[in-house]
Amino acid sequence: MIEVDIQKRLHAGAARIALQLRFQINDGELLALFGPSGSGKTSLMRMIAGLLTPDMGSIVVDGDAWFDSGANVNRPPQQRDIGVVFQDYALFPNMTVRGNILFGLKPDQPSGSVEEVIDLMELTPMANVKPELLSGGQKQRVALARAMVRRPKLLLLDEPTSALDAALRVKIHQYIKSIHKRDATATLLITHDIVEVARLADRVVVIEEGRMKAQGKPREVLPFDDLRTLLHEM
Amino acid sequence: MVDPAPFLLTLKLALVSTVILFLISLPIAYALAYSSFRLKPVIEAVVSLPLILPPSVLGFYLLLAFSPERSFGGFLDRVFDLRLVFTFSGLVISSVIYSLPFMVQPFQSGFRMIPRGLIDASYTLGKTRLQTLIHVLLPNMRASLITGSILAFAHTIGEFGVVLMIGGSIPEETRVVSIALYDEVQAMHYGTANIYAAILLAFSFVVLVTVYTINQRFTNNLFRP
Numbered sequence: 389m390i391e392v393d394i395q396k397r398l399h400a401g402a403a404r405i406a407l408q409l410r411f412q413i414n415d416g417e418l419l420a421l422f423g424p425s426g427s428g429k430t431s432l433m434r435m436i437a438g439l440l441t442p443d444m445g446s447i448v449v450d451g452d453a454w455f456d457s458g459a460n461v462n463r464p465p466q467q468r469d470i471g472v473v474f475q476d477y478a479l480f481p482n483m484t485v486r487g488n489i490l491f492g493l494k495p496d497q498p499s500g501s502v503e504e505v506i507d508l509m510e511l512t513p514m515a516n517v518k519p520e521l522l523s524g525g526q527k528q529r530v531a532l533a534r535a536m537v538r539r540p541k542l543l544l545l546d547e548p549t550s551a552l553d554a555a556l557r558v559k560i561h562q563y564i565k566s567i568h569k570r571d572a573t574a575t576l577l578i579t580h581d582i583v584e585v586a587r588l589a590d591r592v593v594v595i596e597e598g599r600m601k602a603q604g605k606p607r608e609v610l611p612f613d614d615l616r617t618l619l620h621e622m
Numbered sequence: 623m624v625d626p627a628p629f630l631l632t633l634k635l636a637l638v639s640t641v642i643l644f645l646i647s648l649p650i651a652y653a654l655a656y657s658s659f660r661l662k663p664v665i666e667a668v669v670s671l672p673l674i675l676p677p678s679v680l681g682f683y684l685l686l687a688f689s690p691e692r693s694f695g696g697f698l699d700r701v702f703d704l705r706l707v708f709t710f711s712g713l714v715i716s717s718v719i720y721s722l723p724f725m726v727q728p729f730q731s732g733f734r735m736i737p738r739g740l741i742d743a744s745y746t747l748g749k750t751r752l753q754t755l756i757h758v759l760l761p762n763m764r765a766s767l768i769t770g771s772i773l774a775f776a777h778t779i780g781e782f783g784v785v786l787m788i789g790g791s792i793p794e795e796t797r798v799v800s801i802a803l804y805d806e807v808q809a810m811h812y813g814t815a816n817i818y819a820a821i822l823l824a825f826s827f828v829v830l831v832t833v834y835t836i837n838q839r840f841t842n843n844l845f846r847p
Contacts, residue, residue, distance in 0.1 A: 439742050465745040478743035482761035491757065492747045538747070 389414055390542055390574055394445035394455075398431050398598070407431060407598035413542070416572040420579055420589035420606070428598040429578045430475070433546050436576065437472050438465035449541055471535030471573075472544045475551070477527045479519040485530050486515040492534040501537055508570070509533045509563060525556040529563060536567050543567075543575040549584060561587050582610055624817050627794050628802035635710070635798060636778040639717035643725045643774050646718065651729030652755070670723045677720065681787025684716050688788060708790045713798075716788055717778045725774040732766025733759065765840030769833050776829040780822070 390413040398405050407428040413419045421429050434440035436447055438454065441462060447455040454463045471492070479488050489502050489511075506515050509529045519527055528548060535543060548564065549557040565588065568575060577588060585592050585606050592609055594602040602609045654666060672680060686692060688706035690699040698704040706712030736759055744754040760767065782800040789796030791805055799818055806815035 437742075437746055439745070465742070466748050466750060468746075470746055472743065472746040474739055474743060476737075476739055478737070478739040480740060480743075480758055480762070482758075491744075491749075494748060534747070 389450060391446070391448045392432075392436060394432075394435055394442040394447065396428075396431065396435065396440075396442045396444075398428055405598040409593075409595065409598070409600055411593050411600065411603065413574045413576055415574055417590050418568055418575040418577060418588055420577045420585040420592040421595060422579060422582070422585050422592050422610075423595040423601075424580055427595050429580075429595065430546055432595075433472075433544050433576070433578050436468075436542070437470055437544055438463060438468050469538075469541040470544060471538050471540040471542075473528075473531045473535045473546060473548050475547045477519075477531040479527055479530055479534075481519055484516050484518055485511055485522070488519065488530055489534050489537050492537045494538050497538070501539075505533045505537045508566065524552050525559060528552065528556075528560055532560075532563060532567065536571060536573070539571060540573060543573045545575065545577045545579075547579055547581075548577070549581065550579075557581075557584070564588055585610060624814055625802065628797050628799045628818075629821075631710075631794060631796075632779055632798040632800075635713055635717060636775045638714050639721060639778045640725075640771055640775045642714065642718050643721060644771060647722065647725040647729050647770065647774075650722075651726050651733055654726070655730050655733035669726050672720050673723045677781070677783025678787055680720060681716065681784040684712075684719070684784065685788045688712055707788055708792060708796060710795055713785060713789050713796055716784045717781060720781060720784050721774040721777045724777045725770040728766045728770035728773065729763075732763030732770075735766070736762055765836055768836050772829055772833050772836075776826060780826065 392412065393410040394407070396407045398407055403426060405426075405428055409432060411419075421432065423429055431440060435442045435455075442455060442457065444457045445455070446453060446457065449469075453459065453461045454468045455461060480491065483491060486502065486506065489505060490499065493499065493502060506512055509532060511526075511529060511533060514522060514526060519530065522530065528551075532545075532548070535545075545564070549560050552560060561584065564575075564577075567573075568588075577584070579585060589606050592603065592606050593600055594609060650665075650669065654662065654669075685707060687694050688698075689695045690705065690707070695706065698706065704711065706715060740758055740762070741754060744758045749757070780800065781798070782804070785796065785798055785801055786804070789798070789801070791797045791801045797805075799822060803815055803818040803822070806812075806818060
């Protein structure tokens, strides 16, 4: 179980928000963090990943502190067992698809896991290609593969489909579902897409201006009638 | 009569200086690109000084520093039996100082051009700073590495004022091409001088065309999202 309880003052351009959030991600759960852009979602993801330091609070994973301002604990990203899918994919241009995924492997993992993941994400035909030749959807699959091949304790997905068109989005959702089914890794999905929440999330935390507005199952928290219409349209 | 020895000496000097510069410039450029500390502008200014300083000024101070009559040069002489005035080693050290900005600045902008997201991604994949440097940063800034190395190499070849001040014109020790050219002009051997000058001109032109070609090829479509 991952317990997050953090505070941070953020300056996003002219806007200032005081992020103050407390929630938990249960084992094997896919939790969506839903809110409009500028509500502090990506900053929160960066704090959990260790790329940004909160002002105060704690991040505790199975009783083990990744961050604790009281006890002066702040583990670097390298020492947090995470897999991150960045909004802009952040694939290494100098490595092939296989190279990118191999780079994500932990030292003690067998290299066979790479082929398994390439197979699962249907990347075999392009395994030896450099990222610049891939489409957006393919890049996103590589980014997912690279993050999950490490079998991390926590998978962080930052707006994984925001740059894709509707048809590709559905496809990526299916991949995320199959990964989650296979590995049952605790996953935090950051999104402003209500359909994504409905399709993927076990539970959702709604944030607005850095504060939690609601949390619960998607159908309890989100306007479900609108959602049904939306899903119907897709 | 054109003597090949100054050319060989110049190439040797440029090669040795470039290798040493490469090893020194990488950590300096890395530190300047990724950290901010109060004295950073001072360090940047010191590194860049040779860009605007007349080479004779640099040469003059190096001459003072290296002189065995003075404290630093005397110390080197007594303790390491090392003479830096009018020797090849002295030329190498002054070339390294003289060409430092030509290597550090391209490296620094190469580091800065790499999207922050790539570094973050590498860290979240458990890679240390050194692993990230070797596997992510350096391969993605090849153009800067090549440009900086070529520029520093070429700049060393064109060195004159510093060499004149601290090297003199000792054949096969400090008599590089630019000095040989100067000597030929002094002796009014314009034909020979012309050959030295034409070779240096052609070399410099080829170097710059190479640098611009590399830049065009590498930077065009590397970091498209």
